[in-house]
Amino acid sequence: MPTLTVSPEIAAGxxxxxxxxxxxxxxxxxxxxxxxxxAERLTALGLEVHTGIGGTGVVAILSGAQPGATIMLRADMDALPMTEENDVPYVSQNAGVTHACGHDAHVAMLLGAATILRASAAEIRGRIAFVFQPAEEGGGGARAMLDDGLIARFAIERAYGQHIVTMVPSGVFGLRPGPLMASVDSFDLVVEGRGGHGAMPNNAIDPVVIAADVVTSMQRVVSREIDPLEPAVLTIGAINGGTTYNVIPPRVALKGTVRSFSDATRSAMEAGIRRIAEHTCAAAKATCALDWHPSYPVTANDPTEAAFVRAALAAEFGEARVLESPPVMGSEDFSYYAQVVPACFWFLGAGDATHTFPNHHPAFDIDEKALVAGIAAYATVALAKTSR
Ligand SMILES: [Zn+2]
Ligand SMILES: [Zn+2]
Structure with missing residues (x-):
């Protein structure tokens, strides 16, 4: 039974x-x-606004009519360093920067929800913290806000967030209790050989051939060392070396990303990749330097909070629009909030026949009708949590 109306003005806004x-x-x-x-929109709503948290983060506090716990609703604000390939009136005006992950929609939806919840303050017990976070795309903006005292400063006891995705039909929600998104680590690997003439490889140590060996051998960590029932991904996203046909370059640089769902797999991946890289290089008289960059942990939903969100969304939108999502190998720095307070993160579908490109694709765009569902979802969850 829907109980919440997103007005045409809020939707258009x-x-x-x-x-x-x-x-x-x-x-x-x-x-x-x-x-x-x-900050300007939140101030205009009459909320208590705090800026510059964790860098460019903004937090607004809505105090309900009755005392109670503080919950947070989160939207991330950053875009990606890539060039948009869409022919739309609102195409990116900033060269090499694109909202290809829907964080523009997250901001718009959370401001829409803030407008609705502000008008419902009389029903609210406790407080709602609207958290607008910087730098989700690899920068760890959530970590920065937490390090800036977010939880203690605003006495936050629960955290909720949603992510727009085109792999789910528009207006449909997906979530699951427990691990929803993978951990991520990345690494830089430099294979150091010895340069020389392409016609005399015996006088050189060819890092191109060695790097090729390293790339294929490292996949054996996934296929031969990790439990086949444990998800693990290793992708080499960049390999750079050499300049022309007949020169053996002195070195080749690789960049890779690793995804997993447990601490044991995560450390086994690092150990295996390091061992195979070092020994493959040593076997060919080369050396290697591996620079490991630990990044976001697994995003795990608190089972109680996931059940609560699922029930609240199903009551508002109907059971058919709330699906059990499989775990996905993408990663999220919402995971840091979920490490410190019971939390739930869910997906909001925004795909349809004309919006089929995945998140992070240069032609990513969304069915904007999903915005109404996202506004209502934030507001529904917050009201269900605070109005009892
Ligand atoms: Zn993204
Ligand atoms: Zn994202």
């Missing part, structure tokens, strides 16, 4: 704002224009 943010994307920790708009 969210579309307009999402298009404005889409046209003016900003990279992590540089979301100055975006954060400025967010």
């Amino acid at each position: 969210a579309v307009a704002l999402r298009r404005d943010l889409h046209a003016h994307p900003e990279l992590g920790f540089a979301e100055h224009r975006t954060a400025g708009i967010v």
